[in-house]
Amino acid sequence: MTQTAKISVDLKVLGPILALVALIIVGALLNGNFLSAGNISNVLSRSAFIGIIAVGMTFVITSGGLDLSVGSMAAFIAGLMILVMNGLLPSMGAGWPLVMVGMVTAIVAGTAAGFINGFLITNMRIEAFIVTLGTMGIYRSLVTWLADGGTLSLDFGMRSVIRPIYFDGILGVSWPILVFALVAICGEVVMRRAAFGRHAAAVGSNDQVARYSSVNVNRVRMMTYVMLGVLVGIATIMYVPRLGSASPSTGVLWELEAIAAVIIGGTMLKGGFGRVWGTVIGVLILSLIDNILNLTDGVSPYLNGAIQGVIIILAVILQRDKKAEG
Amino acid sequence: MTQTAKISVDLKVLGPILALVALIIVGALLNGNFLSAGNISNVLSRSAFIGIIAVGMTFVITSGGLDLSVGSMAAFIAGLMILVMNGLLPSMGAGWPLVMVGMVTAIVAGTAAGFINGFLITNMRIEAFIVTLGTMGIYRSLVTWLADGGTLSLDFGMRSVIRPIYFDGILGVSWPILVFALVAICGEVVMRRAAFGRHAAAVGSNDQVARYSSVNVNRVRMMTYVMLGVLVGIATIMYVPRLGSASPSTGVLWELEAIAAVIIGGTMLKGGFGRVWGTVIGVLILSLIDNILNLTDGVSPYLNGAIQGVIIILAVILQRDKKAEG
Amino acid sequence: MSGTGASNLSLSLSAICRSFGPVQVLHDIDITLAPGEVHALIGENGAGKSTTMKIMSGYLAPTTGEVRLNGTPVSFANSQDAEARGVVLIHQEFNLADQLTVEQNIFLGHEKRRGLFLDKAAMRAETEALLARLNCSVDPLARVRDIANADKQMVEIAKALSRNAQVLIMDEPTAVLTEREAETLFEQVDRLKAQGVAILFTSHKLDEVKRISDQITVLRDGHVVSQGVASDYNEDQMAEAMVGRDVSSLYPVREGEIGSDLALEVAGLTVPGFATDISFTLRRGEILGFSGLIGSGRTETMEGLVGLRSASGAVRINGKDVSLKSPRQAQAAGLCYLTEDRKGRGLLLDKGMRENLTLQSLPDFTRLVIDQGAEDAALTQAIEDFDIRAPTREVAVGNLSGGNQQKLLIAKVMLADPEVVIIDEPTRGIDIGTKQQIYEFIHALSAQGKSIIVISSEMQEVIGLADRVLVMRSGRIEGEVSGAEMTEDKIVRLAMGLSAQKEGAA
């Protein structure tokens, strides 16, 4: 290929990394504690929820889909998990078996929710935007209803049993970070080294071609939604120990954040090409913006949203396609 | 074309209409006042904001774009309009000249906002999703900042001057309904009978083909965003007189509602085909769902969102593409 | 799937009919493909060749009739099913995923794995081997959207080869290839034939048909009108069987006079990365041919000229300096370019004929609103002028046969009424009868005083049509031939950069 093509490819690769590095430098300059182990650990741990979800979203978007329901799905699964654990507490007692039951609940519920989205989109052939806008409303309503408009709280005794899932870890690295890293690495490997990743890209690029090439298009699509559902379940397993509760405002706007992370990372919204490592960087960029805004005063908090908006746009300008022609 | 094709085409046309008719029947059965002139006028008037915006959104989506910023843009423009009118009140006095100034402000601000979105998307070549997610945050922040976190209220004297724009009308039909109807009719004519509509569909269908056919692709794209901005301005002109205020919660989620209306109406999210009359029906369907839920008891209000979600999905199932083959 | 040559297959159609709605496009088709034989299916545009091939390979089901594999009736559930039994179709239109790389496309759906993971090394090696066999130098890691059309065709062929097809069906594989590349393909066909593969192919280039086929079936309007051993036919007989009339004089006699004033002057046109310092002139009423190997940059030069790519250089039209930054400006100045890529850049496949026809000249049909009556009239005229055969006027253009799409594309550009028109590959995928019509049409245009540039990879076509031929190589004009010098030999030498030695020796 030509020189210019190479350079633009490199910029596309470097873009998000550059944006991330710039943010880290700004953060370090603004506050000496920015690079402290504690702060880094905080930022990474809290990125884990959106991060795990965004990895799944990368596959959905790569295969040409979209999922607006993940935020409410997470809220609903969290509520369900809490209800199940609270319900079984009298009979099972506070302990790891009950935590396991909670986890299984989350994974099963996530799988089912992903399956429902996938079924409506692939088998009933309804626009993904509409299906997931619909299920978004449905899950949000259901959690409001389960919580009777208020908050669903995990029993206090149970909370101390489950807390370590968010706050402990191995060698000083907390579980959410470890799980996020694991999910990201598996995601990257599947995207690049497994047939599934290729098939997802092929389906997103041109589903007719994929169909004619013996790719089971519906199954690939369905799998991306189910996978995303499972990952939402996993994210919820990390989330519940942190706050011990779920409410109608849990996970609001997570879907937009996850989608933004995916696109900042260089995946194409119209499908056909995705990269998981880019998504991870996108997630970190978004978390760091929040973190840095908390490090400084002087900016009216009313304007936080504006600063976020500007940085998101800038991060993508860095990696935009140089050529329009051809 | 073939028999089956004909039938499915008809279903695609009839789908949204059927859904609307079904809703009207349900509403009439549930409550005797549903078909009263008052209720119908209420529903139509309040549909006008989203409706006017959704007509513009139809063009944006038809040409392959998306705009998530319209809700916050409306809030920002409303805030600006109020500030300008309040600011000039001492010098100009409460009266129609000042209302005109407010209107001009709204239109100019809408044009500028649309232009900014369009510029970033077409000239800077950034994904529309990201650009408008960014500007969504920016406008929302700006209005919060302008309102100092609270509510921007139009001066009380001015409010009675401007009120008629929402509440009065001609021959019992209120202005918002008239303006909405006018915008919808113009939109339909432009989409079906003007070169611009054709060009928008061509750009959305295959922008390369459009480019090779001497269509100024960037200008068409830009125009759709500017047009949407202007329509957001017009919607705001209808909105401000109603309650005379703007706040950070003005227009929240309007973007999703407008996009949902467009898609329920049969426009394709990936671009290439749009129909304005469908969008109008989509808007009416969405307003009617709310209205019917408010008119009936027995359903926990917590579950309103779930019912909306189910109906949205059902409305689209009615018109889905019958064939998957070929 | 069976190993190479392990179990040779014969595929036959018996009494196949197919309708699309009320329109029957195939009537009682009988064909047998025997192992180790090359069968050519020829016919006019819209005769039903692609439809027949799709039925053979499971993409379409017949309305009535039987598909038989080795004599036993089969009914392919879908194309994958057919492929699993060794029947592979290479589509007339490209069937590749644009965002994926060459290697990913070739192995799509049949990835090689080692354990859970993809065996990328093995796939890369095999891709390279396949492409080398086809003399194709494209990078296995290049994205398909970035490679040239001819390379895409080679990738399609490599993809089919990698599937170990026992019955290989190729729908106009050579339409986008130069003769040299076609020759490479035919070598592979010969090799497969020797392995006992049954091959069916179609082409509008009758010399190719003559060159490689053993059996010939001629379709007209969905009926088999002639069938037999290839050696029994000469090209004229084939053409006559297809078209139903004599088409032996393909290139009409030049009647119009070439004017003396210059319609187009191009000086020092450079399209960065593709073409350097291109200068030429075109007189009123002249037909100028552009020849060269694929990848020599002809398309890019012309795209640069009309403002579709960034380019520098001086352009004068009718003696006036013009700056063409966009196709719209070029069109306003009276210059239009007709793309070689009808699916990707020429037509909106999901729209109807009317919308497509008038897209480029919509302002001419618009007063306040679009005059749909005038559009309909224009379509009627175009259908008549260009003999466009469509099942209905409302059909989505993607459902037209390839050749009819090409005719619609020509009609679309001509509707803009350009003074100077650049036609890139005018007759790609067009049947011989229509070709003749198009040639006549081009001549008629020049007789009206329009100036025409024809880019074609068919040497015969440039020679037969043009008054003068410019030959490009590696983004530069290598030389010009005209009059009696316009011979294939001379052009090939220029295109390959051999002329210097030759002239030096002479």
Add this chain to the structure above:
Amino acid sequence: QDTKVIGVSIPAATHGWAGGMNFHAQEAVDRLEEVYPGLDFVLATASDAAKQVDDIEDMLATRNISALVVLPFESEPLTGPVQAVAESGAWVTVVDRGLAVEGIEDLYVAGDNSGFGTVSGEFMVSAMPEGGDIVVFRGIPTTIDNERVAGFEAAIEGSGINVLAMEHGNWNRDDSFTVMEDFLSKYDKIDAVWASDDDMAIGVLAAIEAAGRDDIQFVLGGAGMKEMIARTRDGDAMIPANVTYPPAMIATAIEMTAVGLTSTAPVSGTFVIGSVLVTQENAAEFYYADSPF
């Protein structure tokens, strides 16, 4: 450096009352930074509980806060993180919504949501001694809203006041306007409206006015928005009363925390800012001319 940092973490301005609260927080921070050169403030607004926990973590990890003033988005999820702040040795002031565990905070400036409902209910009963039909507007589904409604329902229990319907107006003028329009279509006679919030009351009043209905005797809002207090003061029969829930309580809390941190004055303990009924008689006392809310 011996400047002490006070962290202030509050929910974002997503509705009128929260907007007023944001304003007062911002204003208190600006003012106190002037007054106390030795104090530095960090103000963070959160759109949900998880974001608020992030903010508090950040303050602890990077700003070495000596005190935290927090208005919890929700009680349950914030309890653990705020407890962590308290354990780090920092001063903790909790505002409005109590934490799920008692004794964490040094200072509690409490609003009284169920009291808010009770006062509102009691006014309704006194204003409609014969009973009557009312419609109720609820806020954003939250614990706060539940507590208010529970208090209200308890207060009207057995009084002959009949709640025709409850619907969520989400503390939002537009939503309430729409819901009220529909209530007006649905019910031919409504005696009074408990809008439970002044933003919602404004939407309700606009809908009533537009429909030209005169069966509704009055609308009871809440939270003491300036404009509404003024109308009560001026004797608007439609708005005979208001119930306070002052967003300025955040400013009180910040100020008390600043005092506690810079002096030896005893400021710990619990300060309940009860909800007070505002009527024409006492309205002037509750009118703050320069408040944005």
